[in-house]
Amino acid sequence: MKSPETFEHLVRAEFTPKSTFLNTATNALLPARTVTALQDAVRLRAEGRPLDPLYDDVEASRAAYARLAGVPVERVALGATVTLYTALIAASLRPGAEVLTVENDFASVVNPFHVRGDLKVRAVPLERLAESVGPDTDLVAVSAVQSADGRIADLPALREAAREHGARTYVDLSQAIGWLPVDADGFDYSVAIVYKWLLGPHGGAFLAVPEDFGDLVPVQAAWAAAEKPWDSAYGPVAELAHSARRFDTSPALFTYAGLRASLELVEEIGVDAVHAHDVALADRFRAGLAPLGHEPVPSPGSAIVSVPGLGRLQPELSRAGFALSDRAGHLRASFHLYNTPADVDRLLEALPG
Template sequence: MDFDFTGPHSGPMETFETLVRAEFAPKNTYLNTASNGLLPARTVTALHRAVRLRAEGRPLGSLYEDVEAVRASFARLAGVPVERVATGASVAEYGALIAASLPAGAEVLTAEADFSSLVNPFHMRADLTVRVVPLERLAESVRPGTALVAVSAAQSADGRLADLPAVRAAARTHGARVYVDASQSVGWLRVDPDGYDFLAAVGFKWLMGPHGATFFVGPGAADGFGGLTPLLAGWSAGERPWDSCYGPVTELAHAVRRFDVSPALFTYAGLRTSLELIEELGADAVHAHDVALAERFRKGLGSLGHEPVPAPGSAIVSVPGLGHRQGELSAAGIEVSDRAGNLRAAFHLYNSAADVDRLLDVLAG
């Protein structure tokens, strides 16, 4: 890989490149993190170790320790106390909890064509009013009577970034809450922990973990847990999980962990090392690297006469009218996505300037 930075390769930049080279050796030009992140070498090793524990019948206590280490690591990345983080399996399950907490007739405001796992739970309640507006009009569309604004920090389809400070300000003015899906942003883009009431994010995209883990950040006990009822609570949601295995859970966790779902242990064994890598590299360094590559691609597209969907500051670039070339690009060893006719490229820490240039060269024919 030939990494391209804005300054000389020394100090932290040299460390960044060295760490990435040690963890990734893709066999193709992989520009599809918005679908699935690559697994670091350390994560593959951790998964093999976890599987061997099960295969050999050894104690699994270390795998449960991984869950708590992952919770703490995500809390640091999100800038929130660990007591505010729950772990589950999907964004939709946490959206369902939020939807269930709303009174009949409540209005939920969403952006057009936002990801289904975020918005669909609210459509499943026929007694809620779901109002859909263009992303750029989301903040100005909050009004008296709006109970919740639900939006992705970065749009899956095209990488556009929500103006979360404006949304949060409008929500506060009208007494609404804000629910953010950070699945396409956490790992490369910081989200202000004061900018939302609820947040959910999967671990298999920009966090580069295996499938099967989702994080949820919600209000703590002092704020009544945001009015949510832990409808999915099982033994793992107890204050003392191993004492909560039989009969009703008599004491739910005093933290947001009460919204935990029984963990997929192998997933957390791998995810622990993936998050450790992000923390070693530094979230700000990852952001600078990813966005610089996306900007390089945008500039190159202009020289080819193509205009991407405007998404300044995003690591995701979507190009209208080029989605049909996804198969051709894949055959050439370049992995991107076709989303609604748009070609979507997503740039992450294991990508390089050479990857950008190769994609541009193939597009140029």
């Protein structure tokens, strides 16, 4: 784990927020190295130079994500959105299949199952997810960390329940990976966008699949999903990639040019160090709410803290220089590596008590 001095030095070199930014659960600040990488990529395009180096960034980003997720790189596909991959998984299910979800989970994780129209979609409270898996459950879909309030799913319990009943699992890591150590290897499918805790630009997402690809049919496959992409631009693809690349879509090159730099920073600092830092700040905020008479949604161990009833203050706090979110009526604060104890104290001072 990085020493506090090294951690602080790296963060100060990369981030210069102009507000009290406590909104990573919406989107992160971009590191300075990422901004430079994006500018360099745009310059290649503007000057008409070859874009070949940007494809190297795509593969470097895939490899870095695989390390962070704890899966072999051959099991990682890349695209643009979580919804795209939820739709791919929904398309693979038999008519009448039961999909178990969590009440009020993020729409990208659940809506594609509903629009199929011929699936049995069941929603239960987060704390009852594992116990609700049954012999008729085909798939369990859940966010590792709930977007609205930061509650953390009991993924080990879910994994065991799914194995017991022969159900597949689909876990959205978007609000977890980057600050919470994760092991995606224990689940059939997992997904994440890159512009939150991974510090990347908008426009990228990763999907991890089983070694045998599970039940997925690459209905979206085109040239980028071929074993030899540049030989597969015209007509039907003769040979799909032998790895999870068969689930790739054409990569947003600028996004992955910037993301490569962001993931290098995350790996350089280390997720364990980020986790300790983020949770300590969130706990400081939780502790400070009690004397003010406010009780957050219980989310122990989470970097996201939501306070019921205070979402209405978000516009006022924004004018005062705070970046926060109003989610489901809650005031949501999310703490990441560029935040400090002073940020927490400043917010507490601004809240009514």
